[in-house]
Amino acid sequence: MTALADALARSFAAGEPERPALSPLRALGRKQLSGAAVLGQSVATTAPAASMVLLPVTMLTHETLLPGLITIVVATLVVTLIAHCVAQFTRRLSAAGGLYTFVSHGAGPRAALTCGVGMLVKYLGSASLTMYHGSQTVLALADQLGITVRGWGIAAVYLSIAVLIGAVLVRGVRFAAIAILAVEACSLAFIVGLMLVSGPAAPVTQVAPNVPAVLTVAMVALFALAGFESATFFAPETRRPLVTVTRTVLLTPVLCGALFIFASWATWSGHAGAVVNAYLHGTAGGSSLVVVLLLDAGLTCSWLGSSMASANAASRLVYSMSVEGVLPRVFTRVGPRLRTPHVALTVIIGIVTAAGLTFVALDGVPAPVKAAVRTALAVAYVLVAVAAVLFLARIDELNRLDCAAGLLGAAALVAVLGHLTVSDARSGVLVAPATVLAVLVVGAVWYRFLWCARPRSLTAIGVFDSPESADVLPGAGAFAVNARGAIALVGANRTGRGES
DSSP: OOHHHHHHHHHHHOOOOSSOOOOTTGGGOSSOBOHHHHHHHHHHHTOHHHHHHHHHHHHHHTTOSHHHHHHHHHHHHHHHHHHHHHHHHHTTOOOTTTHHHHHHHHHOHHHHHHHHHHHHHHHHHHHHHHHHHHHHHHHHHHHHTTOOOOTHHHHHHHHHHHHHHHHHHHHOHHHHHHHHHHHHHHHHHHHHHHHHHOOOOOOOOOOOOSSOHHHHHHHHHHHHHTTGGGGGGGGGGBSSHHHHHHHHHHHHHHHHHHHHHHHHHHHHTTOOHHHHHHHHHGGGGTOOHHHHHHHHHHHHHHHHHHHHHHHHHHHHHHHHHHHHTSSOGGGGOOOTTTOOOHHHHHHHHHHHHHHHHHHHHTTSOOHHHHHHHHHHHHHHHHHHHHHHHHHHHHTTOOOHHHHHHHHHHHHHHHHHHHHHHHHHHHHTOOHHHHHHHHHHHHHHHHHHHHHHHOHHHHHHOSOOOOOOGGGSOTTSEEEEEOTTSOEEEEEEOOSSOOOO
């Protein structure tokens, strides 16, 4: 009798466990996202169209052309190393907690909570910054059309955009991802075409930075490439997640890095003029009204798409934490039809909108806020790189390439943070070290609180999408009670008797 025939024979005689094995993340709706939708979510988080404008502007205002080009190439390589580390987890785990969950399996719950703090700062900060810039571009677009918005009208514009973003996200992850991918592709096509035909940029105002120019370009490039990991938060909702998400994680930094290298080359070779002039000077810089309108429209789509994607990813992180008991259980509420964590999304959109309006009141985003968000992201990336090495070593699958990727990626980011700390100290500003310390302290305090008040939640950290009874041929799997007290698949049943 063949193995298949034997398995089929056992399936008819096998008894089911008293309770079915169910994934702890099943409420989100399993296996509904295509590869294109996941790629759209991941790419949109990086806001490539907007970054292809900001990077040239940063290079020109800091007078760093060839060094800037080299720096962006190096930044792409560093982020690709981090992506390789993340891929070691995505090949084995499908988790709505993303990097937070991965770090828990490699470095334990304390490090996971620290990473979770960094990722929350990153995604909430990124969503707030991009909503602010996107909304400001909407106002600039209206001004170009002769519509001036002032006072309470500005708040009305922000609230309208927030409601629109919230409605799209609650409508469903598939709809949101495809919509984001479509608008981002159109924006990218326009900006790339403009760079291919344009001439040199008009003179721009130089800045006197507190940190070295190359370091500034490095931080802008690293933050521009950040977001490739947002696909990991949607793995439980993805078809063939271990394959699709891994491909997306590895492809996104390469794809976006190539676009950013092209933009930096265009700046160095004098082809970014039309983009820079239209962005900095509008029609006063010699650009036609049509070009300015199209550029503003593209930037609006890119920034708001990134805000939408960042808020979406943050909602999955918050949902995963609340399933574990790390955050209040109210965030586990999911719509029965659309399968979206609407409570988490509502709170996140509210925070992002309030932050955007605060930036309006401050007449811009303070530089320390940007520095803090970028630094928190770097801390999270260092943790996941180290956790990947520890995880692979623990399961006895560590090889030289994985070890080198983890150690080199972590070392490069630590070096950047070290240079930022030195530069901050020289200028009397301590944003970078203060942010690193704050992330570490909040993570430690959070761990201590849970250890005293909710010790069971610490053992639950690391929840991932596990196989259900319906995923396994009856009689082929062995089931047992896991640490959370739920029935879970623990291995193959070779005796023909199910376990419960």
